[in-house]
Amino acid sequence: MxxxxxxxxxxxxxxxxxxxxxxxxxxxxxxxxxxxxxxxxxxxxxxxxxxxxxxxxxxxxxxxxxxxxxxxxxxxxxxxxxxxxxxxxxxxxxxxxxxxxxxxxxxxxxxxxxxxxxxxxxxxxxxxxxxxxxxxxxxxxxxxxxxxxxxxxxxxxxxxxxxxxxxxxxxxxxxxxxxxxxxxxxxxxxxxEKLSKLPEPRGRYLGSKSITEEDESGLPPVEKSDIVVVAGKGVNGVEGVKLLTDLAKLLGGTIGGTKKVTDAGWLPTSRQIGQTGRTVRPALYIGMGVSGAIQHVFGMNESKIIVAVNSDPNAPIFNYVDYGVVGDYKQVTEALLELLRERKKQ
Ligand SMILES: Cc1cc2nc3c(=O)[nH]c(=O)nc-3n(C[C@H](O)[C@H](O)[C@H](O)COP(=O)(O)OP(=O)(O)OC[C@H]3O[C@@H](n4cnc5c(N)ncnc54)[C@H](O)[C@@H]3O)c2cc1C
CATH class of the missing domain: 3.40.50.620 (HUPs)
Incomplete structure (x- = not known):
């Protein structure tokens, strides 16, 4: 038409x-x-x-x-x-x-x-x-x-x-x-090139102030990091997100979340990964308590290595992983933190 x-x-x-x-x-x-x-x-x-x-x-x-x-x-x-x-x-x-x-x-x-x-x-x-x-x-x-x-x-x-x-x-x-x-x-x-007919400005520019959401992690934006640890609804609250933020810090990466996590206010929306959030392609993506909904996958499936921990063996995220662990995210995260802290001491 x-x-x-x-x-x-x-x-x-x-x-x-x-x-x-x-x-x-x-x-x-x-x-x-x-x-x-x-x-x-x-x-x-x-x-x-x-x-x-x-x-x-x-x-x-x-x-x-x-x-x-x-x-x-x-x-x-x-x-x-x-x-x-x-x-x-x-x-x-x-x-x-x-x-x-x-x-x-x-x-x-x-x-x-x-x-x-x-x-x-x-x-x-x-x-x-x-x-x-x-x-x-x-x-x-x-x-x-x-x-x-x-x-x-x-x-x-x-x-x-x-x-x-x-x-x-x-x-x-x-x-x-x-x-x-x-x-x-x-x-x-x-x-x-020189422009001939640039329109008159329709207003007066008074300066700008960047609007940033409060982000307490102090970690880089999700698009800028080679290692992204992602919190899903399965981490069950801000305490879970904090645990994963510690893991991200020890790995030298950053923290991101699914829409359910940012909607719940556990992380700022600037850290949402997926169709209506940010697109990431890190060397390593670690999803904890993430179900693997297609809208989330659109924002992360170009990651080089995908790791996921989920208590449900039928969670769709396991269709996309290089390494999958069926289990409780907290148990796995705590074990990883211990291992990384031990390594740091050596
Ligand atoms: C138009 C539209 C756009 C959207 N855009 C986005 C987007 O940009 N990004 C996005 O992420 N979503 C987006 N969504 C939402 C998306 O459809 C899903 O609802 C969302 O991704 C699910 O988030 P989740 O995996 O954190 O939660 P859930 O789907 O609730 O999954 C939680 C998972 O945690 C597991 N779990 C529970 N307890 C534990 C435990 N102790 N240890 C380990 N695993 C556990 C469960 O088995 C489950 O698989 C969009 C939806 C629509 C309709």
Whole structure:
């Protein structure tokens, strides 16, 4: 179905894959770099380049980074009016560039800003957006992007296509794809663009204060750690979570939880792993009292080694583990703590 209000597009006018590269406090978001890796795979199937799009102020130091991670080109706008992130100005910038260069695909990291910006851009370009994809592929014949995302509570995977519109836009949560290796010997083109019709700011920026939830563990965020110990409802309360936090500390990792645990307030929501939480791909995931509901599994099944302790031998989590223990999480955790403390003493 084509909306009669929208002009027809000629798909052949659109070529190339763009990744909107987000930066914050002088640092590029990991999720954007991961998309560059995926975009390269898709670009090879379509025979096109990967272009990173950067918008902001004082970008000089960051401009080569997307190229080191695999982009062929960076198109950027460095403008005083973009010194502060304001969604309608940033979106207008991306839209102006897209109207000029006509990419066939634009990918966004589904960070807080990406989730705001991507639909803004899609709507202005009169195209669709598939948010929170868990897989992406392309059909080299039709050049349609296969945008895969869980739906109906995670019970099915929807394959969404945008056969009549261009560009095709999708967002992907950080850590769904691995970060490609950084290679400083890579060369690429930097293209500076000036914007003609940036809209007037609709408000005055008064400064920002980051909103952080209280997190007493002092441990790194779940997406940033190579070892994640995860508390499920089976740990039965904050005492259980505390025990697992001690284990995470001794292992040099961090603590996460299922939705039931964060809903109960035993951990902050920033530590929830799963479809509506964070995606992790650590070297080691240890689930304690986690049943293994599909919505949780979506956020952890790319972990390299999965270990679970559950008192129910039929718990679905055992379908995903490398090592499974049928037993009481408390007994196992206490034994592990003792072992690790002994080792530390030696
Ligand atoms: C739209 C939607 C989105 C969702 N998003 C997420 C999400 O992002 N993340 C997420 O985690 N969930 C999510 N959920 C919820 C999900 O469906 C499950 O309800 C949730 O993951 C279950 O959490 P749990 O494993 O901690 O609890 P339960 O399913 O209650 O499992 C507890 C487990 O602990 C075991 N157990 C009990 N006592 C012990 C013991 N002493 N020792 C060892 N094991 C014990 C039990 O056998 C059981 O398997 C979502 C649901 C919906 C509908």
């Amino acid at each position: 084509v909306c009669p209000e929208w002009n027809q597009v000629n798909k052949d006018d659109y070529r190339g894959i763009w990744v909107y590269v987000e930066h914050f406090n002088g640092k590029i978001s990991e999720g954007s770099l991961q998309l560059i890796g995926k975009a390269k795979e898709l670009a090879a199937k379509l025979g096109v380049d990967v272009t990173a799009i950067m918008v902001g102020k004082d970008l000089d130091k960051l401009l080569m980074e997307p190229i080191y991670y695999g982009a062929d080109k960076v198109i950027y706008v460095d403008d005083d009016r973009l010194s502060v992130y304001l969604p309608h100005l940033y979106a207008a910038s991306v839209v102006e560039l897209a109207n000029k260069y006509k990419p066939e695909i634009i990918l966004f990291a589904a960070t807080k800003r990406g989730r705001e910006l991507a639909p803004y851009v899609a709507n202005t370009l009169r195209s669709g957006i598939t948010a929170d994809c868990t897989a992406l592929d392309v059909d080299p014949k039709t050049r349609d992007l296969d945008q895969v995302r869980p739906t109906y509570g995670g019970n099915i995977l929807a394959h969404i296509r945008t056969p009549t519109r261009r560009p095709q836009l999708a967002s992907v949560r950080p850590n769904v794809f691995p970060t490609p290796p950084r290679d400083e010997s890579r060369k690429g083109e930097l293209v500076k």
